[in-house]
Amino acid sequence: MRVLRIPLGEWVDGGVDRLQSGLSWLFDGISSAVTGMYDGIDAVLSAPEPLLFAGILAVAAWWLRGLLAGGLAFAGFAVIDSVELWDEAMSTLSLVLVATVVTLLIAVPLGIWASRSKAVSAVIRPVLDFMQTMPAMVYLIPGIIFFGVGVVPGIIATIVFALPPGVRMTELGIRQVDKELVEAAEAFGTAPRDTLVRVQLPLALPTIMAGVNQVIMLGLSMVVIAGMVGGGGLGGAVYRAIGNVDIGLGFEAGVSIVILAMYLDRMTGALGRQVSPLGRRALARAGAGAGGSRIWNHRPQPVVAVVGAVVLALVAGGMGVFGGTTSAEAGGAGDVGRGKKISVGYIPWDEGIASTFLWKELLERRGFEVETRQLEAGALYTGLAGGQIDFQTDSWLPVTHAQYWDKYRDKLEDKGSWYGPTSLELSVPAYVKGVDSLADLKGRAGEFKGRIVGIEPSAGMMGILKDKVLKEYGLEGEYDIVDGSTPGMLAELKRAYDKKEPIVTTLWSPHWAYSAYDLRKLEDPKGTWGTGDGIHTLARKGFSAQNPLVGEWLQDFEMTEEQLTGLEERIQETGKGKEQEAVRAWLKDNPGLADTWTPVPAEASNVSQSHRSG
Amino acid sequence: MSRLQAEHLYKVFGRRPDEAVGRLENGSGRDELRAEGATAAVIDASFSVEPGQIFVVMGLSGSGKSTLLRMLNGLLEPTAGRVLFDGRDLTALGARGLREVRASRISMVFQHFALFPHRSVLENAAYGLAVQGVARAERERRATEALELAGLAGWEQSWPDELSGGMQQRVGLARALATDADLLLMDESFSALDPLIRRDMQDQLLELQKRLKKTIVFITHDLNEAMRLGDRIAVMRDGRIVQLGTAEDILLRPADDYVASFIQDVDRSRVLTASAVMAEPRSGDADGCGCETVAPGTLVADVCAVSARVPHPVAVRDASGDVVGVVPQSRLVGFLGDERAEPVPCDAPARRLPAQQAQQAQQGVRAGA
Numbered sequence: 001m002r003v004l005r006i007p008l009g010e011w012v013d014g015g016v017d018r019l020q021s022g023l024s025w026l027f028d029g030i031s032s033a034v035t036g037m038y039d040g041i042d043a044v045l046s047a048p049e050p051l052l053f054a055g056i057l058a059v060a061a062w063w064l065r066g067l068l069a070g071g072l073a074f075a076g077f078a079v080i081d082s083v084e085l086w087d088e089a090m091s092t093l094s095l096v097l098v099a100t101v102v103t104l105l106i107a108v109p110l111g112i113w114a115s116r117s118k119a120v121s122a123v124i125r126p127v128l129d130f131m132q133t134m135p136a137m138v139y140l141i142p143g144i145i146f147f148g149v150g151v152v153p154g155i156i157a158t159i160v161f162a163l164p165p166g167v168r169m170t171e172l173g174i175r176q177v178d179k180e181l182v183e184a185a186e187a188f189g190t191a192p193r194d195t196l197v198r199v200q201l202p203l204a205l206p207t208i209m210a211g212v213n214q215v216i217m218l219g220l221s222m223v224v225i226a227g228m229v230g231g232g233g234l235g236g237a238v239y240r241a242i243g244n245v246d247i248g249l250g251f252e253a254g255v256s257i258v259i260l261a262m263y264l265d266r267m268t269g270a271l272g273r274q275v276s277p278l279g280r281r282a283l284a285r286a287g288a289g290a291g292g293s294r295i296w297n298h299r300p301q302p303v304v305a306v307v308g309a310v311v312l313a314l315v316a317g318g319m320g321v322f323g324g325t326t327s328a329e330a331g332g333a334g335d336v337g338r339g340k341k342i343s344v345g346y347i348p349w350d351e352g353i354a355s356t357f358l359w360k361e362l363l364e365r366r367g368f369e370v371e372t373r374q375l376e377a378g379a380l381y382t383g384l385a386g387g388q389i390d391f392q393t394d395s396w397l398p399v400t401h402a403q404y405w406d407k408y409r410d411k412l413e414d415k416g417s418w419y420g421p422t423s424l425e426l427s428v429p430a431y432v433k434g435v436d437s438l439a440d441l442k443g444r445a446g447e448f449k450g451r452i453v454g455i456e457p458s459a460g461m462m463g464i465l466k467d468k469v470l471k472e473y474g475l476e477g478e479y480d481i482v483d484g485s486t487p488g489m490l491a492e493l494k495r496a497y498d499k500k501e502p503i504v505t506t507l508w509s510p511h512w513a514y515s516a517y518d519l520r521k522l523e524d525p526k527g528t529w530g531t532g533d534g535i536h537t538l539a540r541k542g543f544s545a546q547n548p549l550v551g552e553w554l555q556d557f558e559m560t561e562e563q564l565t566g567l568e569e570r571i572q573e574t575g576k577g578k579e580q581e582a583v584r585a586w587l588k589d590n591p592g593l594a595d596t597w598t599p600v601p602a603e604a605s606n607v608s609q610s611h612r613s614g
Numbered sequence: 615m616s617r618l619q620a621e622h623l624y625k626v627f628g629r630r631p632d633e634a635v636g637r638l639e640n641g642s643g644r645d646e647l648r649a650e651g652a653t654a655a656v657i658d659a660s661f662s663v664e665p666g667q668i669f670v671v672m673g674l675s676g677s678g679k680s681t682l683l684r685m686l687n688g689l690l691e692p693t694a695g696r697v698l699f700d701g702r703d704l705t706a707l708g709a710r711g712l713r714e715v716r717a718s719r720i721s722m723v724f725q726h727f728a729l730f731p732h733r734s735v736l737e738n739a740a741y742g743l744a745v746q747g748v749a750r751a752e753r754e755r756r757a758t759e760a761l762e763l764a765g766l767a768g769w770e771q772s773w774p775d776e777l778s779g780g781m782q783q784r785v786g787l788a789r790a791l792a793t794d795a796d797l798l799l800m801d802e803s804f805s806a807l808d809p810l811i812r813r814d815m816q817d818q819l820l821e822l823q824k825r826l827k828k829t830i831v832f833i834t835h836d837l838n839e840a841m842r843l844g845d846r847i848a849v850m851r852d853g854r855i856v857q858l859g860t861a862e863d864i865l866l867r868p869a870d871d872y873v874a875s876f877i878q879d880v881d882r883s884r885v886l887t888a889s890a891v892m893a894e895p896r897s898g899d900a901d902g903c904g905c906e907t908v909a910p911g912t913l914v915a916d917v918c919a920v921s922a923r924v925p926h927p928v929a930v931r932d933a934s935g936d937v938v939g940v941v942p943q944s945r946l947v948g949f950l951g952d953e954r955a956e957p958v959p960c961d962a963p964a965r966r967l968p969a970q971q972a973q974q975a976q977q978g979v980r981a982g983a
Contacts, residue, residue, distance in 0.1 A: 184728035186689055188742040188793070189717025202732045277732035281773060 092233035111170020149383030154226025169211025173204030209272030337368030352394035417534025623695035670844030892939030
């Protein structure tokens with residue numbers, strides 16, 4: 001019996017398309033407003049010297065919680081600075097602040113409304129449930145369609161996720177206020193709005209502040225997800241780390257998030273007590289009773305704290321002004337970009353990182369201003385099709401990324417393959433004897449626990465594996481394919497490899513795993529994986545027309561396997577966060593390559609001039 | 615003109631309240647309505663309160679007294695009927711008009727004090743004035759005066775949670791007095807207090823009332839309190855006013871068994887007065903002697919005290935000094951025992967009473983030990 005299939009997905013799909021075309025002005029407006037807020041806050045937060053700003057934050061902690069808290073806060077931020085994640089931390093802080101402010105602007109009025117009307121409360125509740133439990137990735141991709149890639153969908157996702165506790169706690173706080181007090185206010189002729197301001201909100205404030213605290217915490221927990229859609233910051237660092245199974249970086253970024261979270265949590269908690277009249281009462285009473293350990297709990301007078309913070313801020317601002325002039329670089333004869341901005345997106349795969357930072361360096365040498373954005377694959381293609389990203393260098397065509405190409409081909413330019421052929425395969429560690437070909441897997445499921453460790457179910461190769469490879473070799477039913485993630489697969493491979501356990505994983509070439517471990521690619525005599533892909537560069541539609549020279553360079557770009565693995569190795573050696581340094585060193589060792597890839601025609605300056613005036 | 619008049623007030627909660635009122639008018643019972651999802655909280659309540667009176671509404675929980683009170687200042691809108699305040703129909707006022715009346719003319723004291731915990735005692739007392747927009751200096755002056763009236767001078771800067779229950783309710787009272795409203799609604803205002811404090815507060819309220827002459831509607835479930843405070847008392851049961859009258863009316867002539875069962879526990883000697891127990895003066899009873907006398911309004915308990923000191927029936931003199939009646943001891947004893955018959959002369963010679971025997975026996979034991 002076949003049950004009616006409700007085309008829910010199609011409706012949503014159609015709805016998204018219609019919203020995108022019909023309300024694009026709205027989304028653009030929201031996007032630029034949020035971006036503006038984010039940029040503003042980020043500029044302020046990242047302007048001062050890290051340790052000075054840490055000092056300001058520590059003074060705030062000292063004022064709100066005492067000397068010990070101030071000291072710990074300073075130590076925590078110093079740790080973030082010492083692991084070289086300061087800028088990321090400030091981006092994350094800005095993202096969380098913007099998200100929190102916007103969330104509260106929506107949540108508090110909504111909560112107040114819900115507290116005054118049962119109908120509103122009844123309508124809002126399931127919506128809030130939906131928002132809170134719907135997996136973020138589900139609405140992140142539409143978020144990119146609406147708002148473009150970058151911090152905005154990350155902030156929007158954070159707002160969606162963090163809104164419910166804000167609304168709920170506001171509603172709860174107001175409803176919790178003693179009915180008799182509200183009645184007393186009414187009995188003395190207080191108008192409803194005054195009742196809210198004079199009685200309900202002040203008394204609900206502790207609960208509302210707990211909600212604010214929740215909003216901030218949930219916002220911080222969303223930064224990793226935001227990192228997957230180009231939100232950058234610590235989330236981006238975590239995402240990059242798990243993508244490369246870089247446990248060290250992952251931990252450092254994770255600890256930085258924890259430090260931020262603890263700071264914000266303790267500060268909002270203390271602020272809640274400071275702001276609410278009831279909290280102040282409680283503090284005053286506790287203070288009257290407390291005796292010893294005076295120094296640790298000593299808190300400066302607000303005036304002292306403000307003066308201290310202002311002095312530090314002035315010093316910080318001054319240093320920022322005087323220290324901020326070092327970034328300008330001489331353009332020279334090869335300056336054809338003249339500061340033109342180009343945005344490059346990449347998936348944190350090794351060849352993607354290598355080629356992206358190679359191009360960043362090459363283009364910057366030619367006078368362009370290049371911004372790189374690390375994204376999840378779906379987000380990358382959506383951003384490219386939407387025009388927020390100019391090009392990306394890591395598209396596996398015609399097979400692996402066929403689904404994205406098919407969906408967005410009208411909005412993309414294919415600048416050709418720069419590396420190939422690639423191959424998809426199943427691999428086993430070399431210590432597994434007697435398995436050389438896919439056919440050899442048959443009958444040995446017990447050895448491998450009946451599992452093939454796969455990657456993201458959305459990946460192109462997973463579809464091929466399930467639909468063709470298993471069928472052709474008669475492995476269906478014998479092996480389960482474990483859906484998961486690339487980092488998960490790599491972690492499992494590392495675990496099994498270290499214990500010399502048999503394991504079959506999905507893998508592809510080029511991949512650093514082949515240099516890190518001794519692995520054997522299983523032969524595919526029936527050719528089920530298809531001929532290899534080329535790694536293509538894709539640009540947004542119209543990019544080449546606007547940047548003919550760059551278009552040409554990309555079109556002509558090619559790398560040999562030797563070059564690519566050499567560059568990848570160099571990047572791996574140099575370490576995270578220094579990709580561009582590695583590229584520079586590598587280019588130094590390979591003189592002449594840069595000019596080969598980005599030749600400057602004689603009339604180049606004229607071209608860019610005329611282009612600009614046109 | 616009465617200060618406050620309630621005319622056929624109904625309050626029905628739940629479904630189709632207007633229809634329910636119609637059915638109640640046609641004699642339907644409360645239980646019938648409840649089966650249909652409508653709760654009749656107040657049914658056909660009519661009364662009037664004169665200026666300077668304390669009007670007490672007495673009833674058990676669920677009798678509708680609190681609902682009735684809240685219709686008097688418009689916190690609840692009557693389903694049917696009218697409330698006239700100084701002749702003005704409150705039920706016809708809009709929300710804004712009602713708020714104005716509540717801010718300046720009618721104030722309220724609550725059962726659980728309902729003090730704002732985030733405001734100091736002074737700010738609490740000044741709340742009603744702040745709502746009216748009275749300037750800070752002026753409202754603090756008036757609030758300080760009100761606190762002084764309520765016996766809380768010197769506590770202005772304290773916080774509500776630092777005060778005892780009785781003191782908190784004094785703040786509540788001061789808050790109600792500060793606005794200089796003519797009508798005070800008091801909703802079980804002393805019920806949450808300890809018995810001794812409650813008595814204190816009742817005394818203080820009566821004391822204040824002598825000076826301020828407010829009009830007060832006081833809700834209580836305690837008949838003793840109702841009798842002590844009330845110039846007139848309405849007894850409510852199941853949403854209806856079952857009896858309306860003075861304390862004496864209710865004690866001496868309960869309207870039905872329900873009220874009668876209620877008044878059993880009342881300390882009648884502290885409610886009824888000499889005029890309720892006195893007999894016709896017989897010539898020469900106490901005329902002309904210089905012994906203590908009482909007024910018709912003296913409580914029976916006080917008459918007992920006088921009687922213990924006077925060797926003959928106590929004379930009751932009115933304001934002009936004329937003897938209007940006498941209270942023999944047998945009447946007082948009979949009153950305490952709820953016996954109205956006159957003593958019957960005894961037909962046997964005096965014997966030792968059992969009590970005397972017992973006393974002697976006890977003394978014997980003590981001597982032996």
